[in-house]
Amino acid sequence: MSAGPAPVDASPVDREVLLARAYLSRVAEPPAAALAAWVAEVGPVTAARRVRAGATDGPGALPPAVARETAARRDTDRAEADLTLLRARGGRLIVPEDPEWPAVALAGLGLVAGPDGGGGMEGAPAREGPAEPLALWARGPGRLDDAPRGRVALVGARAASEYGLWVARDWAADLADRGRTVVSGAALGIDGAAHRGALAVGGATVAVLACGIDRAYPPTHATLLDHIAHRGLVVTEYPPGSTPARHRFLVRNRLIAALTAGTVVVEAAARSGAMRTALVAGGLGRAVMVVPGPVTSALSLGCHELARRPEVSVVGRVAHVLEEVSPVGEDIATPPGTPTRPTDGLDPDALRVHEALSLHAARTAVRLAHEAGVDPRDLTTHLSELEARGLAESDGGRWRRRPG
Amino acid sequence: MSAGPAPVDASPVDREVLLARAYLSRVAEPPAAALAAWVAEVGPVTAARRVRAGATDGPGALPPAVARETAARRDTDRAEADLTLLRARGGRLIVPEDPEWPAVALAGLGLVAGPDGGGGMEGAPAREGPAEPLALWARGPGRLDDAPRGRVALVGARAASEYGLWVARDWAADLADRGRTVVSGAALGIDGAAHRGALAVGGATVAVLACGIDRAYPPTHATLLDHIAHRGLVVTEYPPGSTPARHRFLVRNRLIAALTAGTVVVEAAARSGAMRTALVAGGLGRAVMVVPGPVTSALSLGCHELARRPEVSVVGRVAHVLEEVSPVGEDIATPPGTPTRPTDGLDPDALRVHEALSLHAARTAVRLAHEAGVDPRDLTTHLSELEARGLAESDGGRWRRRPG
Numbered sequence: 001m002s003a004g005p006a007p008v009d010a011s012p013v014d015r016e017v018l019l020a021r022a023y024l025s026r027v028a029e030p031p032a033a034a035l036a037a038w039v040a041e042v043g044p045v046t047a048a049r050r051v052r053a054g055a056t057d058g059p060g061a062l063p064p065a066v067a068r069e070t071a072a073r074r075d076t077d078r079a080e081a082d083l084t085l086l087r088a089r090g091g092r093l094i095v096p097e098d099p100e101w102p103a104v105a106l107a108g109l110g111l112v113a114g115p116d117g118g119g120g121m122e123g124a125p126a127r128e129g130p131a132e133p134l135a136l137w138a139r140g141p142g143r144l145d146d147a148p149r150g151r152v153a154l155v156g157a158r159a160a161s162e163y164g165l166w167v168a169r170d171w172a173a174d175l176a177d178r179g180r181t182v183v184s185g186a187a188l189g190i191d192g193a194a195h196r197g198a199l200a201v202g203g204a205t206v207a208v209l210a211c212g213i214d215r216a217y218p219p220t221h222a223t224l225l226d227h228i229a230h231r232g233l234v235v236t237e238y239p240p241g242s243t244p245a246r247h248r249f250l251v252r253n254r255l256i257a258a259l260t261a262g263t264v265v266v267e268a269a270a271r272s273g274a275m276r277t278a279l280v281a282g283g284l285g286r287a288v289m290v291v292p293g294p295v296t297s298a299l300s301l302g303c304h305e306l307a308r309r310p311e312v313s314v315v316g317r318v319a320h321v322l323e324e325v326s327p328v329g330e331d332i333a334t335p336p337g338t339p340t341r342p343t344d345g346l347d348p349d350a351l352r353v354h355e356a357l358s359l360h361a362a363r364t365a366v367r368l369a370h371e372a373g374v375d376p377r378d379l380t381t382h383l384s385e386l387e388a389r390g391l392a393e394s395d396g397g398r399w400r401r402r403p404g
Numbered sequence: 405m406s407a408g409p410a411p412v413d414a415s416p417v418d419r420e421v422l423l424a425r426a427y428l429s430r431v432a433e434p435p436a437a438a439l440a441a442w443v444a445e446v447g448p449v450t451a452a453r454r455v456r457a458g459a460t461d462g463p464g465a466l467p468p469a470v471a472r473e474t475a476a477r478r479d480t481d482r483a484e485a486d487l488t489l490l491r492a493r494g495g496r497l498i499v500p501e502d503p504e505w506p507a508v509a510l511a512g513l514g515l516v517a518g519p520d521g522g523g524g525m526e527g528a529p530a531r532e533g534p535a536e537p538l539a540l541w542a543r544g545p546g547r548l549d550d551a552p553r554g555r556v557a558l559v560g561a562r563a564a565s566e567y568g569l570w571v572a573r574d575w576a577a578d579l580a581d582r583g584r585t586v587v588s589g590a591a592l593g594i595d596g597a598a599h600r601g602a603l604a605v606g607g608a609t610v611a612v613l614a615c616g617i618d619r620a621y622p623p624t625h626a627t628l629l630d631h632i633a634h635r636g637l638v639v640t641e642y643p644p645g646s647t648p649a650r651h652r653f654l655v656r657n658r659l660i661a662a663l664t665a666g667t668v669v670v671e672a673a674a675r676s677g678a679m680r681t682a683l684v685a686g687g688l689g690r691a692v693m694v695v696p697g698p699v700t701s702a703l704s705l706g707c708h709e710l711a712r713r714p715e716v717s718v719v720g721r722v723a724h725v726l727e728e729v730s731p732v733g734e735d736i737a738t739p740p741g742t743p744t745r746p747t748d749g750l751d752p753d754a755l756r757v758h759e760a761l762s763l764h765a766a767r768t769a770v771r772l773a774h775e776a777g778v779d780p781r782d783l784t785t786h787l788s789e790l791e792a793r794g795l796a797e798s799d800g801g802r803w804r805r806r807p808g
Contacts, residue, residue, distance in 0.1 A: 029777025316708025373433025
């Protein structure tokens with residue numbers, strides 16, 4: 001290994017671009033709507049140079065909103081060290097210049113208003129808006145470079161019930177078995193159960209963090225995160241060293257929504273992060289699904305409140321999830337196996353004649369017509385049909401029901 | 405008591421009309437679409453006389469479809485005896501000529517197609533269609549003479565779970581407490597629990613039977629039916645002596661749907677009578693609601709399948725039911741009490757500054773701006789707001805978080 005800066009050979013992108021994006025990723029707190037829009041306009045290398053210079057007037061001046069977003073951190077440049085650390089951990093920086101960038105999935109974040117209706121108004125950057133990330137710090141063999149279609153988010157309460165944990169594990173395993181990638185936030189409770197369910201069947205799973213890629217949060221999930229990084233993908237828009245903070249979970253949730261074709265909320269109390277992820281997913285045009293649960297459970301309260309919104313679907317089985325996240329007309333859920341009865345398909349009048357028959361006492365045609373209230377002239381037809389199906393037998397001119 | 409026929413003084417209607425309706429009620433198996441339409445046209449007294457005569461040609465001939473519907477039973481006239489039996493049990497015959505007739509509620513049955521799309525096509529009477537009843541046999545002080553608005557149906561599985569039984573009892577009691585009449589089918593399981601829940605709080609309840617008013621079905625509900633008849637109303641379109649038969653439950657279910665502003669399915673397996681009632685309710689323009697349950701319960705399978713239909717609402721609380729069965733804009737369910745936090749309403753930047761504060765170590769403004777990624781020039785404003793809310797305190801030019 002040479003003594004110079006380590007090459008970032010895990011990425012096909014020009015090193016100057018990677019360094020610029022790594023710097024820009026730390027210089028503003030996501031989602032940095034003004035910076036993201038401006039970088040898309042002038043390019044990352046120019047943007048990084050001008051943010052570092054920090055001119056507020058003259059030809060190289062920063063747009064005022066960009067200046068505000070970057071004022072506190074523009075002197076902090078750890079890009080070289082960050083990329084070295086990333087490589088040491090077998091990671092890579094995924095940037096828009098890379099074919100792996102999930103452009104289709106993330107495009108919506110640059111376009112739509114946030115859940116609070118915040119947009120990128122001039123002079124009033126909507127920091128809580130859903131701006132596209134400047135880069136994604138990633139570990140693991142999993143790749144993001146397809147459209148969101150094959151990915152499903154399973155999210156929910158940290159303090160989940162045994163019921164919720166069971167559903168998360170079981171459905172994640174089933175989705176992974178059917179070739180879907182299970183995306184979640186690596187949190188305690190539902191998130192962890194979803195990742196574990198996918199891993200248990202050797203399936204694909206992606207953990208989206210609200211902290212740096214070098215942090216194990218929650219600490220008890222350190223081993224789980226290593227498993228995911230070994231077999232799937234751990235990804236974050238926060239640079240190394242970033243600590244988890246409440247607002248970062250909300251910002252992270254928009255990324256989970258964007259990266260997936262649909263979000264399934266397994267359990268959620270009222271006013272939970274999972275409910276917010278679901279609403280952001282709806283705003284991005286993704287499927288929003290809730291798993292029902294007992295109405296007596298506080299952990300299903302959020303799901304049942306969400307279920308009343310017209311854009312939210314109730315999913316009672318994995319087949320429902322597949323139907324929701326697939327193009328219209330594909331993967332239609334077939335009704336659950338319904339019991340068939342030997343009387344299925346009988347004419348309503350024939351059905352009544354069948355009801356009027358007794359297993360024990362043979363009855364006359366007149367009696368049967370009266371009981372059933374059917375025209376006596378039609379009775380022979382009905383009895384013949386019942387006899388042909390093995391549902392009736394004649395006994396000296398009278399009729400008896402046969403066990404089905 | 406005189407030896408002659410007992411007067412039916414429980415009804416304000418002319419005795420000849422009552423006798424005609426009592427006869428017609430037995431002479432065809434409900435729903436008798438052709439007979440119902442023809443009685444509405446020529447009147448019950450004329451209709452009864454001509455059905456008794458049974459002419460198939462000449463000026464008094466029956467319409468062919470009416471002849472078919474009445475062929476098997478036209479010689480059976482027990483009207484006098486039926487009315488005497490009814491009166492002996494404290495009952496009354498409710499007919500369209502009576503102000504108590506629930507005309508608004510039942511009107512839809514004469515107009516719309518059945519759940520299978522069956523209509524009253526010439527020569528092919530849709531016997532499974534939703535034709536209006538010819539009369540209602542009733543016991544109890546409860547009355548039906550208002551529009552369906554104040555009535556809610558609670559229906560569901562006979563082999564219900566403890567969860568379903570709890571929901572049915574609890575919600576029925578709550579609905580009754582709020583002045584609603586709980587309508588159900590007196591079956592084992594959910595139906596019985598719903599009636600009991602309403603009775604337990606001294607509320608109004610109506611049982612709609614699929615057999616004669618003189619029958620206790622299921623037998624173990626004989627006492628429950630007496631309680632309902634004592635305090636509410638037991639009602640059926642089947643004449644005395646009619647036995648419960650499978651097709652009669654389906655026909656009865658349409659009456660439950662019609663008499664109520666909405667139907668709540670508490671628990672339902674796939675392909676259950678409760679699911680059918682729900683779909684008929686939808687066809688009549690009534691609210692269709694399902695109570696969610698564990699996805700692991702076969703008894704919630706039908707509810708969750710129904711929940712995927714656009715016309716079906718998920719109800720997680722009684723407030724949701726009231727919203728669904730009330731005119732638009734009334735009885736809107738307020739969101740469940742959500743926990744409030746001292747940081748509610750803070751500007752996103754101020755929230756980030758709050759997150760950057762430590763409870764233990766006082767931090768400089770520069771450090772806070774950097775951590776939070778907010779413009780240092782705005783920091784004083786944010787810290788002042790946090791201090792005013794009691795969320796931050798200064799300590800010799802540095803800042804510390806205060807416990808919320």
